Amino acid sequence: MAYSRIGVIGAGIMGEAVITSLLRAGIDSGSITIVEKREERRKEIVDRLRVNSGSISECDVVLLLVKPQDLHSTLLQIKNDLRMDALVVSFIAGKKLSAMEEVIGSQNRTIRVMPNTSMTAGKGFAVLSPGDHATEEDIAWLTRVLSVSSVVIKVPESLQDAATALSGSGPAYFFAMVEAMAEAGKRLGLNEEDAMKAAKQVLIGAAAMVENSGLEPKVLRENVTSPNGTTFAALKTFEEKKFSEVVYEAMKAAHDRSIELGK
Numbered sequence: 060m061a062y063s064r065i066g067v068i069g070a071g072i073m074g075e076a077v078i079t080s081l082l083r084a085g086i087d088s089g090s091i092t093i094v095e096k097r098e099e100r101r102k103e104i105v106d107r108l109r110v111n112s113g114s115i116s117e118c119d120v121v122l123l124l125v126k127p128q129d130l131h132s133t134l135l136q137i138k139n140d141l142r143m144d145a146l147v148v149s150f151i152a153g154k155k156l157s158a159m160e161e162v163i164g165s166q167n168r169t170i171r172v173m174p175n176t177s178m179t180a181g182k183g184f185a186v187l188s189p190g191d192h193a194t195e196e197d198i199a200w201l202t203r204v205l206s207v208s209s210v211v212i213k214v215p216e217s218l219q220d221a222a223t224a225l226s227g228s229g230p231a232y233f234f235a236m237v238e239a240m241a242e243a244g245k246r247l248g249l250n251e252e253d254a255m256k257a258a259k260q261v262l263i264g265a266a267a268m269v270e271n272s273g274l275e276p277k278v279l280r281e282n283v284t285s286p287n288g289t290t291f292a293a294l295k296t297f298e299e300k301k302f303s304e305v306v307y308e309a310m311k312a313a314h315d316r317s318i319e320l321g322k
Contacts, residue, residue: 060196062146065090067110067122068093068094068095068124068137069095074095078108084207092112123150127320130154134159148172156190168194170188172188173187173222173226175230187212219317223317224310232306280294
């Protein structure tokens with residue numbers, strides 16, 4: 060099957076990240092066509108990444124990166140231009156493949172993907188779920204493209220809401236932790252600049268240890284936790300405040316909201 064002409068609908072932050080992945084995967088910029096309703100943003104992406112702008116009528120693959128509330132109207136707009144043999148890939152939170160097929164019909168091969176914003180740094184995580192008509196060749200092509208900037212796994216579509224709660228929304232949880240740690244550092248006496256600098260570096264260093272040490276997070280945690288030491292005292296407070304349960308409840312809220320978006 061051909062994957063030589065790619066249409067990208069929606070050129071926001073994630074849209075740009077996906078386009079960058081396409082380029083890094085060796086796809087020529089002249090083979091990529093974007094559709095972006097914001098004229099200033101459209102011009103910026105065309106000028107900077109040297110991609111085309113226009114109709115997706117000749118595209119072998121169409122990638123959807125619009126907001127969930129815009130999916131239905133977007134599909135209505137492109138329905139008549141969409142080739143029957145085009146692979147359609149949705150990167151839209153909460154929206155089931157069946158929601159697309161209700162508008163465009165079931166003749167197109169479809170795949171649903173939940174990426175995260177860390178792909179902009181080449182450290183993303185993407186979860187894909189193939190539709191009934193997607194081929195192994197489709198999955199292999201998309202996996203190759205996404206693997207340039209993300210670790211990729213395949214799950215049944217029924218697990219996409221869980222993937223959204225864990226990896227899709229996940230980067231924001233760590234950003235919030237950095238903010239909270241920096242604020243705590245200020246309350247304990249550090250100036251704002253030093254507190255934020257320390258909190259950021261702690262995240263960067265911890266992530267590097269998780270990635271490069273070969274040890275599980277549990278072992279890394281135990282290695283830095285001396286009995287009755289400072290880290291022990293901090294972690295005991297987390298435990299008393301039911302930190303794990305707070306994380307679960309937060310992720311469940313994201314999971315449930317993903318389900319709501321799909322209705």
